[in-house]
Amino acid sequence: MFTAVVKGSLTSTVKHASMKGVRLMIVQPVDPVAGTNSGLPQIAADVLGAGIGTRVLVSSDGRAAQDMLKMDKFSPVRLVITALVDDAAKMDSGA
Amino acid sequence: MYMARVIGQVEASMRAAGLGPHRLVVLQPLDFHEQPIRWTLIAVDLVGAADGSLVAYEEGREAANPYDPPLPVDACVVALVDGYNYQP
Amino acid sequence: MMIAKVVATVVATVKDAGFDTKKLIVVHAHILKDGQLIPGQTVVVANDDLGAGEGDFVLVTQGSSARLAPGMKNCATDAVVIALIDRIDAHGQPVFCKK
Numbered sequence: 001m002f003t004a005v006v007k008g009s010l011t012s013t014v015k016h017a018s019m020k021g022v023r024l025m026i027v028q029p030v031d032p033v034a035g036t037n038s039g040l041p042q043i044a045a046d047v048l049g050a051g052i053g054t055r056v057l058v059s060s061d062g063r064a065a066q067d068m069l070k071m072d073k074f075s076p077v078r079l080v081i082t083a084l085v086d087d088a089a090k091m092d093s094g095a
Numbered sequence: 096m097y098m099a100r101v102i103g104q105v106e107a108s109m110r111a112a113g114l115g116p117h118r119l120v121v122l123q124p125l126d127f128h129e130q131p132i133r134w135t136l137i138a139v140d141l142v143g144a145a146d147g148s149l150v151a152y153e154e155g156r157e158a159a160n161p162y163d164p165p166l167p168v169d170a171c172v173v174a175l176v177d178g179y180n181y182q183p
Numbered sequence: 184m185m186i187a188k189v190v191a192t193v194v195a196t197v198k199d200a201g202f203d204t205k206k207l208i209v210v211h212a213h214i215l216k217d218g219q220l221i222p223g224q225t226v227v228v229a230n231d232d233l234g235a236g237e238g239d240f241v242l243v244t245q246g247s248s249a250r251l252a253p254g255m256k257n258c259a260t261d262a263v264v265i266a267l268i269d270r271i272d273a274h275g276q277p278v279f280c281k282k
Contacts, residue, residue: 008127008181012151014142015174016161026127026181040132043096043151052182062157076173078157079096102215103273107242107266109233112253114265121215121273134223135215137184137242146275156247167252167265169244170184
C-alpha cells in the first residue's frame with residue numbers, strides 16, 4: 001500500500017464491464033512522513049468517495065480491488081483506494 | 096492504471112496458443128499534461144481502441160484476468176478515456 | 184509486453200525440472216521513440232516455445248503472467264516469448280517488417 005493525494009478524476013464510457021459505476025481517480029503517491037511526491041501519478045478505482053485534495057491509502061493488489069469493489073475474478077483493476085487518511089504521524093523512535 | 100495514447104500496433108501470426116487473435120497495440124504512457132513518461136509497451140486491446148486514442152491500461156498479472164482462461168499477457172487496455180480533470 | 188530482439192541463446196544442463204525441453208534465449212528490449220524502433224536498456228533471459236531465431240523480433244510477457252503461457256505452468260520462469268512479430272506500425276507507418 002502507499003499513501004497518495006487525489007489530484008483529479010477521469011471519465012470513461014467504454015471500459016471493462018467490471019468497472020461500471022466505479023469512479024476513477026488520479027492519485028499522486030506521496031511520502032507519508034515527508035509529504036513529498038514519490039513517483040508518477042496513477043489511476044485508482046474509488047468507492048469511498050475521495051475528493052480532490054484528499055489524502056488516501058492505495059492498494060496495488062488485484063485481489064483487494066476485487067473484494068472492495070465487489071468485482072469478480074475477471075476484473076483487471078489493480079489499484080484501489082482502500083482508506084481516506086486522517087493523519088500519518090511520525091513514529092516515535094523511543095529514544 | 097496509467098494513461099496512455101495508442102500510437103501503433105503489432106502484427107504477429109506465430110503466437111502462443113493461449114494468446115488468441117486479440118489485437119496488440121503499442122502504447123506511449125502519458126502523464127496528465129499528456130507528456131510521455133516511461134517507455135512504450137505492448138498491450139492487448141480489450142475495448143477496441145483506435146490509433147491515437149487516449150486510454151487507461153493495467154499492468155501485471157491482473158491484466159490477464161478479463162479472459163477465461165487468462166491470457167499470457169502483462170498489459171491490457173481496459174478503458175477509453177473520454178476526459179479527465181487534473182489539478183496538480 | 185515488450186518488443187525484444189533475440190540476441191543469444193542460453194544453454195544450461197542443471198536446471199529446474201520445469202525448464203526441461205524449454206529453450207532459453209537472451210532478448211534485448213526495444214522501444215518506439217519518435218516513430219523509430221530503437222534499443223532499450225533492458226536485457227533479459229526468456230523461455231521460448233515458438234522457435235525464435237537470432238535477430239527475430241518477439242513479444243515477451245514478464246512477471247507472473249509469463250507462467251500463463253501454454254506449458255509454462257510448472258516452469259520457474261518470469262519471462263516468456265508469446266509471439267513472433269511480423270510487423271510493427273507506429274502513427275500509421277511501418278517501423279518494422281519481417282523479411
